[in-house]
Amino acid sequence: MEPLSDQEIQFFKEEGYLIKKQVMDPGLIALARERLWDSASDTMDPKDPDTWIGPIEEHRDDQGNVRGGYGWKYRQIGSQEWIVRMLPRDLTIWSMAEKLLGKGNVVVPDRIRGIYCILPQGDQPEKPTTCHTDGHPFHLGVVGYIGDVPPKGGGFTVWPKSHRKLYFDYHSSHRNEPTEQHEKDIAYFNQQTYVDCHGQAGDIIFWHHRLAHAAGHNRSRQIRQAVLYDFRRKDMDQVMEEPPSQDMWRDWPGIC
Ligand SMILES: [Fe+2]
16 A cells, blocks of 8 residues: 555645654554653653643753753653654654655654653743744654644644745755745745644654744643654755755655
């Protein structure tokens, strides 16, 4: 069976993202949820949701772990073999990435970004959600939920179709060199409707590297828990300095 249907590939091309439900291994998800607490602050109790509400004190260690405000990034765990196997090296997820970027073209991952959490905001007033694009070099992002994410629960938030505009708003195809137009287009997309990709543990979201996105505000009572990885083609070093290709799908053999 094909890892992605023609319809799904078409959706990704047009909208810049794609949700696949119930993909990651439940046993590994349970392990990730358990291990997350190894990096919690002393003030947080895994059994007491009242202690999960942000903002929390700023903390940064030499393993790259960062906590503060409503964010909690456990990066150190990203190099564990089993967590890499849960996301980019999961056989299904890997075959989907290879389907889009071409078999044999994708860098074999040795780590993921880590477990990225967004803490509940409690009774803080709600702020508007604004978008950005990422500047670091990659082709295909993937977000995987290791806990359920209800609507307005800090889900990965996307501005559909924005990749088709923003891809051309950089001087190079994969470096962080936005043109003047970039800021104007971000302002434009901030006036447009966005999609809150809520979901359940095991769901994943693929997204194009120049898609406007945001980490949604978490208005729920639970912690938004996700794992992140960025797929890259092996020829990144050669293509990253080039100006955006006229055909923005040139490096995506699975997309025509
Ligand atoms: Fe981002």
